[in-house]
Amino acid sequence: MPASDKLATLVQWFEDNEVEWTKDLIEVKDTNGSLGVFAKSDIEEGLPVVKIPKVNILSSKTTGIANVIEDEQLEGGCSLALAVMYESAQGEDSPWYGYIQALPVMEDLPVFWSEEEQAVLNGTEMEDALENDKKDLREDYEEILKPLFEKYRYIFPEDQQEKFYSYETFCKISTLVSSRAFEVDAYHENAMVPFADIFNHQSGSEHVHFETDFDVCDACGALEYCEHRFFESDDDLHGAEDEEGGWSDVDEEDIEESGGEEDADEEVGDGDEKELDDDEESDQELQDLEALESKGINIYEDEEDEQPPKDTCDLVMDRSAKKGEELFNTYGDHANVVLLSKYGFCQEDNDNDFVTVDEDMVVDACVDQLAKILKEKGIKASQEDVINYVRMRWEYFIMNESVFLPDEHGDMEDDEGHDDHEGDGCGCGHSHGGDDEHGHEHAGHDHDHEHEHEHEHDPEGGCCDHEHGEEEDEEEEEEEEEDEYRPRPYRIEYSGTFEEALKYLLHIVFVDEQMFMKFVDNPEMALGYFAELADSETKVKPRSSKKGKKKPVDIFVNVKRNVNHVLHQLVLARQKAYDEAGIAGDQQALKTETNQRKRFALICRISEKQILERALKLHP
Amino acid sequence: MSAEIAGQTCVSPDCGQPAKLQCPTCLKQGISGSFFCSQDCFKKNWVMSPHDPFKNYRYTGALRARYPLSPKRQVPEQIKRPDYSETGIPVSEQNVRGSSVIKCLNEEEIAKMRKVCKIAREVLDIGAAAVRPGISTDEIDRIVHEATIERGAYPSPLNYYNFPKSCCTSVNEVICHGIPDQRLLKDGDIVNLDITCYLDGFHGDLNETYLVGNVDEKGRKLVNVARECLQKAIDMAKPGVRYRDFGKVIEEHAKKNGFSVVRTFCGHGIQELFHCAPNVPHYANNKAIGVLKPGHTFTIEPMICEGTWRDELWPDNWTAVTHDGLRSAQFEHTLLVTETGLEILT
Numbered sequence: 001m002p003a004s005d006k007l008a009t010l011v012q013w014f015e016d017n018e019v020e021w022t023k024d025l026i027e028v029k030d031t032n033g034s035l036g037v038f039a040k041s042d043i044e045e046g047l048p049v050v051k052i053p054k055v056n057i058l059s060s061k062t063t064g065i066a067n068v069i070e071d072e073q074l075e076g077g078c079s080l081a082l083a084v085m086y087e088s089a090q091g092e093d094s095p096w097y098g099y100i101q102a103l104p105v106m107e108d109l110p111v112f113w114s115e116e117e118q119a120v121l122n123g124t125e126m127e128d129a130l131e132n133d134k135k136d137l138r139e140d141y142e143e144i145l146k147p148l149f150e151k152y153r154y155i156f157p158e159d160q161q162e163k164f165y166s167y168e169t170f171c172k173i174s175t176l177v178s179s180r181a182f183e184v185d186a187y188h189e190n191a192m193v194p195f196a197d198i199f200n201h202q203s204g205s206e207h208v209h210f211e212t213d214f215d216v217c218d219a220c221g222a223l224e225y226c227e228h229r230f231f232e233s234d235d236d237l238h239g240a241e242d243e244e245g246g247w248s249d250v251d252e253e254d255i256e257e258s259g260g261e262e263d264a265d266e267e268v269g270d271g272d273e274k275e276l277d278d279d280e281e282s283d284q285e286l287q288d289l290e291a292l293e294s295k296g297i298n299i300y301e302d303e304e305d306e307q308p309p310k311d312t313c314d315l316v317m318d319r320s321a322k323k324g325e326e327l328f329n330t331y332g333d334h335a336n337v338v339l340l341s342k343y344g345f346c347q348e349d350n351d352n353d354f355v356t357v358d359e360d361m362v363v364d365a366c367v368d369q370l371a372k373i374l375k376e377k378g379i380k381a382s383q384e385d386v387i388n389y390v391r392m393r394w395e396y397f398i399m400n401e402s403v404f405l406p407d408e409h410g411d412m413e414d415d416e417g418h419d420d421h422e423g424d425g426c427g428c429g430h431s432h433g434g435d436d437e438h439g440h441e442h443a444g445h446d447h448d449h450e451h452e453h454e455h456e457h458d459p460e461g462g463c464c465d466h467e468h469g470e471e472e473d474e475e476e477e478e479e480e481e482e483d484e485y486r487p488r489p490y491r492i493e494y495s496g497t498f499e500e501a502l503k504y505l506l507h508i509v510f511v512d513e514q515m516f517m518k519f520v521d522n523p524e525m526a527l528g529y530f531a532e533l534a535d536s537e538t539k540v541k542p543r544s545s546k547k548g549k550k551k552p553v554d555i556f557v558n559v560k561r562n563v564n565h566v567l568h569q570l571v572l573a574r575q576k577a578y579d580e581a582g583i584a585g586d587q588q589a590l591k592t593e594t595n596q597r598k599r600f601a602l603i604c605r606i607s608e609k610q611i612l613e614r615a616l617k618l619h620p
Numbered sequence: 621m622s623a624e625i626a627g628q629t630c631v632s633p634d635c636g637q638p639a640k641l642q643c644p645t646c647l648k649q650g651i652s653g654s655f656f657c658s659q660d661c662f663k664k665n666w667v668m669s670p671h672d673p674f675k676n677y678r679y680t681g682a683l684r685a686r687y688p689l690s691p692k693r694q695v696p697e698q699i700k701r702p703d704y705s706e707t708g709i710p711v712s713e714q715n716v717r718g719s720s721v722i723k724c725l726n727e728e729e730i731a732k733m734r735k736v737c738k739i740a741r742e743v744l745d746i747g748a749a750a751v752r753p754g755i756s757t758d759e760i761d762r763i764v765h766e767a768t769i770e771r772g773a774y775p776s777p778l779n780y781y782n783f784p785k786s787c788c789t790s791v792n793e794v795i796c797h798g799i800p801d802q803r804l805l806k807d808g809d810i811v812n813l814d815i816t817c818y819l820d821g822f823h824g825d826l827n828e829t830y831l832v833g834n835v836d837e838k839g840r841k842l843v844n845v846a847r848e849c850l851q852k853a854i855d856m857a858k859p860g861v862r863y864r865d866f867g868k869v870i871e872e873h874a875k876k877n878g879f880s881v882v883r884t885f886c887g888h889g890i891q892e893l894f895h896c897a898p899n900v901p902h903y904a905n906n907k908a909i910g911v912l913k914p915g916h917t918f919t920i921e922p923m924i925c926e927g928t929w930r931d932e933l934w935p936d937n938w939t940a941v942t943h944d945g946l947r948s949a950q951f952e953h954t955l956l957v958t959e960t961g962l963e964i965l966t
Contacts, residue, residue, distance in 0.1 A: 016905075055907065064862040066720040066909035067898070095864070095907045154860035155911050220718020 003030045006102045010194075013098025019195050020312075021050040026327065028198055034104070035198045039321045049208065049327075050195050050315040054221070057184060057313065058096050059191030061221070063087055065155060072148060078140050080181060080190050081174045082148075086156075088173070089164035099194040106172035107179040108344045111137065113597050120601035123578030124608055125337040125356060133341060137174060141167050179343045184313060185214045187221035193313050199329040203347065206330035207321050211314045336604045346600050353607045355615075356489035357570050362502065365569045366390045366509050369562055390509060393516065397508040400523045404504055404530060492574075496614025498567055504530055506563040532556075567619040571612050583609045630657035631669075637661075646673075670802045674935045681793035681945030685934060686802040689784055690758050693765045693775075701774050702818050702894065708782040713893050722889060722897050724915030729822070730956060733891060733917055736773065737824035737954050737965035740817040743767045744826055744966075747787065747815065751830045753807045757789035760813065761800035768817055776816035776823050776894055783938060788814040788827075795882055795923050795931050795940040795948045807833030810843055812950050816894065823894050825919050826966035827952040838926065839947060845877045846924040846949035849902075853920045854953065857912060858961040863898045864908040870922045871904040882923035882948065884931050885940070889918045890954055903929075912957045917965070921952035 007030050014021070025043050028035055043049065055062070060069045060076075063083035074082065087094040094100065110118060110130050121127050149156040149165055156165055163169070180197040181190040196210060216222060321327055331339065335353045336346035370386050381389075397404070490502040508519070508526070519526040536556055581589070583606055590602045628639040631654065639655030641662060646654040654669065656662040673687040695701065704710040725733065747764040765786040768775045775786030783799075790798035790812040791805070798812075805811060814827035829843050852873055853866040871881045886908075887900030898910040902922040927946035934941065942948055956963045 061720060062907060062909060064864060064909060065911050067722040067913070068911055070720040071722075071724075071913075093865075095905065152860075152911075154858070157860075217718070222718065 003033055006030075007035065009098050010102035013096075014195060016098070017053070017056040017095075017194075019050070019052050019056065021195065022047070025049060028195075034200075035102070037199050037327045039323055039325045039327055041323045043317055043321045043327075045317050045320045048211075048314045048316045051312040052193055052195055052314075054184065054188065054212075054311045054313060057188065057191040057193045058083060058087060058099070059184065059188040061188050062191075064090070064094075068148075068152060068155065074144065074148075076189055077174075077177070078144055080192070081170060081177050082145065084173050084177060084192060085164055085169060089156075089160050096192075096194075099192075103176060103180075107175040108597070109175045109178065110341060110344075110597075111171060111175065117595065117597045117601065120598050121604065124601070124604045125335070125354075126340060126601075126604055127577075129337055129341055137171055138167075141170050145170060175344075178341075182210055182212075182313065183214075184212050185216045185221070187216050196313060196315055196329075199315065199327060201331050201343065202328035203330055203333065205319075205328075207318055207325075207327040208315045208329050209318050210329065211316050213311065216311075336607055340600055340604060346603050348603050348607070349610075350607055351494045353494050353611060355492045355574060355608045355611050357492065357502075357574050358489050361570055361573050362490060362505075362566075363387075363390060363394070365566045365573065366506070368569065369510075369566050373562065393509040394505070396516075396520065397505045400526065401501065403523055404526060405501055492571070492611055492615050494611055494614075496611055496616075496618045498570075498615070498619075503563065503567075506566055507533065507559055510559045510562040510566075512558075564619050568616065571615045571619065575609070575612050578605060578609065583613065625655060628655040630661050631655055632657070632661035635661055646671075677935050679945070680932065680941050680943060683792055683794065683941070684803070685799075685936065685939070686756075689799065689801055690762070692784065693762070693778070693786060695769055695774055695778070699769060699772055699774050700818070700820065702776065702780075702823075704781070705774065705779050708779050710780065710894060713896060716893070716896055719897055720909055722910050722913070722916055722918075723891060724913055725891060725917060725956075726915070729891065730915070730917075732820050732822045733824065733954070733956065733965055736817055736819040736822045737826070739768075739771045739773055739819060740815050740824035740826055740954075741966050742771065743773075743817060744813060744815040744828060747813050748828065748830055751805065751811060751813070751832060753809075753833045754804055756802050756804050757791070757798070757800040757811070758785075758802055760789060761785050761787055764813075764815060768815075771817070771819070773817040773819040776818045776825070777814075780894060787816075788812070790814070790939075790948075790950070792947045793941045793945045795925070795942060796885055796921075796950060797938045797940055799936060799938055805832045808835055808839075809833075810835055810839050810947060810949060814950075814952065818894075821892055823890050823892075824966060825890055825894075825952065825954050827921065827950055829949040829951060841877065842879060842924060842926055842947060843949045845874060845879055846922060847951045849873050849881075849922045849924060850920055850951040850953065853902075853922070854955065854962055854964065857955070857957070859912050859914055859957060859959065861912050862908070863900050863910040863912070863918075864906050866920055867901045867906050867908075868904045870902045870920075874922070874924050879924045879926060880929040882925060882929045882931060885921075885923060887918060887920040887952075889916070891917050912962075914957050914959050916957040917954060919952050919954050921950055923948050923950040 007028060011028065013019075022043075025040055025047075026037055026049050027040050029038050060066060060074070060079040060083050063069070063086060065083065065086050069079045069082065084100070087096050088100050091097065106112065110121065110126065111133055118130060121130060145165070149161065177190070177192070180192060182193045182196060183189065184191045184193065193210075199208060315329070331343060333352045334342075336350050337353075339350075340346040367383075367386050367390055370390065371381075371383075374381050374386070488501075491499045493499065507529070508516070511519070511529075515529070519529070533556060586602050586606045586609065590599060590606065593599050593602060625639050625642070629635070630637045630639045635657060637657035639657055641656045641658070642652075643654030643656065643662065646652070669688065670686050671688075672684045674685055695705075702710065703712050743764055746767045747760050750760050750763050765775055765778075768786060777783045777788060778786045783797075785800045787800065788797050789800045790796050791803070791809050792811075794812075796812070796814065809832040810829055811832055812827055812829040814825075816823055816825040829846060831840065831843065835843075849870045852869050856865070856869055866887075867881075874881050881903045883901065883903050886902065889896040889898050898916070898918055899908050900918060900920055901908050902920070925942050925946060925948040927944040928942060930943040931940045932943055933939065952966075954965045956965050
């Protein structure tokens with residue numbers, strides 16, 4: 001089908017499905033086979049330009065197989081891809097046909113690159129992320145989807161397998177979902193939002209942002225007050241997950257007051273957010289419309305009736321635009337590893353970039369340094385002793401980490417849904433601390449795949465698989481967090497600085513025994529130590545000297561020296577992961593490289609290597 | 621309230637006493653003229669004053685409500701009641717509202733559904749047998765009520781969100797949820813009788829539209845088409861078919877015959893709950909969620925109209941009538957999804 005027909009069909013679909021947009025101000029155009037949104041005339045800031053009713057988005061809650069997804073309790077990432085696959089297989093019978101037929105076949109993500117192209121990523125943060133991606137896709141398909149297809153042959157017929165439910169299709173659709181889905185709210189989580197996903201992306205100087213009421217009832221999607229909220233305990237907003245009559249002992253008087261402002265939607269069957277005129281009536285008159293709703297009824301809104309407040313996803317102008325400009329959305333501030341793995345591109349000199357070193361490397365470096373110290377002092381110790389020593393210090397730090405660094409670890413795995421944007425959709429198994437802003441304006445986190453991308457040594461596929469020798473058995477180190485503790489990779493930020501946690505950890509490893517014992521007795525002392533450490537680094541020192549007696553600074557000098565040395569070694573070790581070409585070599589290659597994928601790979605490499613250079617300078 | 625009302629005498633025949641009281645129900649409806657001298661006279665006359673309680677309402681068709689409703693019918697103690705029978709509120713339903721979960725029944729539960737559906741069918745047939753010109757819908761309700769409790773079941777509509785009667789009687793332009801009252805059926809009417817019974821913890825729901833005496837050709841056609849719509853939907857159903865697919869087939873058939881399909885009211889899941897997931901719209905291009913799986917039980921109940929499909933409610937907040945006052949017919953079954961298709965339980 002020619003592109004123009006596809007676009008026409010798509011636009012017709014928008015019309016038929018109550019997608020609203022300011023037709024005199026914006027239009028969708030096809031430029032060389034891909035769509036974009038353009039300003040037809042000057043547009044001012046603050047204006048919502050597109051509104052998409054939530055009932056018409058494609059999510060695991062709105063798809064025809066929603067009940068199967070629910071019955072089988074499929075998780076986030078997989079379930080949306082499955083929903084898209086299913087609706088796609090229904091062809092014109094799908095309510096989303098007009099939308100689906102205009103989607104690209106796939107996004108060009110690294111999973112689809114050739115081996116040769118992927119090899120250019122060796123040593124980068126992407127390398128492991130890519131491995132994990134591929135592994136996840138395979139696993140999800142073999143372990144979740146295939147059995148599902150077999151169990152429900154009457155839903156996923158044999159004769160459709162090859163075309164619509166193959167592994168290849170799954171990968172392609174997963175890439176679409178990864179790059180296009182939006183995190184809509186607590187009920188739908190990630191969803192495909194027609195029209196919203198046509199806006200192309202640009203970091204910085206974007207024009208629109210995606211707005212939605214996130215805080216809805218996650219049992220029924222109600223925007224306003226509904227019974228589920230009433231029945232939930234005050235603290236736990238997610239208690240509504242238990243839908244099968246967990247409140248049969250609630251007093252009936254309470255129910256009278258619950259208002260019931262949301263109705264069963266006539267089309268979707270989940271709670272819709274239309275408000276009824278009669279809601280303001282007294283309790284005794286509740287029955288009227290409630291009754292009708294529960295009889296499977298929805299009160300139809302006549303055109304003549306008042307328009308009820310619509311629950312929509314909106315695209316709102318962040319700044320003004322001039323006639324003819326293409327309007328961009330932003331993905332948010334992401335490191336190249338995220339941009340590339342999720343969206344298929346990356347940016348030169350990306351100041352969100354980072355490089356990670358894994359625990360293995362850190363432990364090795366500590367052990368080496370310690371061995372050196374002991375040797376210098378003429379103390380004999382076996383390798384095993386040294387390792388245990390490190391391990392002991394390490395465990396201490398891990399156990400008290402949340403005390404030493406409360407901010408960074410407030411965001412670990414158990415943080416779901418406490419931010420406007422992040423919410424459930426970002427239940428990734430990794431820390432949101434530091435500079436890794438997920439910038440969830442266009443987050444669309446595909447749980448099973450995407451979170452792998454941020455870190456080379458992601459909890460899921462990363463560190464746990466590595467041999468840690470006899471050290472830290474992570475299970476032992478469980479903190480107060482509900483989730484199992486997962487080893488984190490340690491970051492080197494764009495500026496070349498290592499993350500605080502690592503520095504503090506190393507200090508713990510290298511303080512003398514006496515000091516350490518004080519810490520063990522009372523972790524508050526460690527806090528004090530760190531505070532003084534922080535102070536000492538901000539004070540201007542008249543001379544930097546590695547040896548010699550200086551009063552309060554004394555306690556740090558030796559430790560710092562060791563820490564610094566370890567950090568230095570870490571950078572060197574990390575640099576070895578890349579092939580021999582230096583930054584200059586890569587840059588030269590970039591100048592002449594025509595293969596776009598390889599270009600992206602080179603950009604990633606260069607950026608990371610530059611970070612490591614900076615780190616070396618900071619830790620000579 | 622105890623002072624005499626100027627110039628008014630008790631309307632009770634042969635009384636003639638000065639009136640001190642006014643019928644509070646009439647007053648609420650804005651109706652004047654129901655003056656009584658005492659509680660006694662009032663009570664005595666209660667049954668003898670049929671009237672239209674909604675004089676200020678602009679009826680869409682010829683049908684009028686005819687009050688008073690008869691007193692609330694009793695259900696014997698030993699019959700198991702649903703959770704809303706006391707308070708009117710079905711807490712159990714509200715708990716799962718909005719859920720995408722569609723229950724799959726096990727063998728035991730299916731057996732219970734078969735049983736209650738069979739009874740509901742019997743009750744409907746008994747009620748249907750009573751349909752004739754000159755009988756009031758209230759009388760049909762009485763017959764239905766008796767038949768229900770005779771079988772040890774509870775009439776599900778009774779007190780569901782405070783619905784006052786044991787079945788729904790929908791005449792001519794009434795789409796659904798008509799409240800049985802003093803109106804007498806007339807030759808030429810079409811009337812839908814909607815029965816739901818609750819037995820041993822499960823509901824069974826069905827309805828049919830009947831011709832009263834001689835009905836004109838269009839009316840007969842309407843009723844036939846409605847019946848056919850339901851049948852066509854049933855015929856296409858089997859595991860894998862989606863709940864959103866029924867609407868297409870129903871609307872197509874209705875449109876072909878020049879009729880429209882009501883959008884406001886939908887079929888629904890039914891077992892231990894009277895109404896629950898899935899939602900089953902009867903019109904095309906809907907986005908109902910859910911795929912049929914063996915073990916699902918639900919209703920399909922298309923409402924087909926001569927004219928517009930748009931509905932509005934009478935002031936009783938139950939009776940749904942067509943906007944243009946033209947007639948509407950409906951048929952309903954409770955259905956069970958089997959491995960190979962659909963079984964009609966009612």
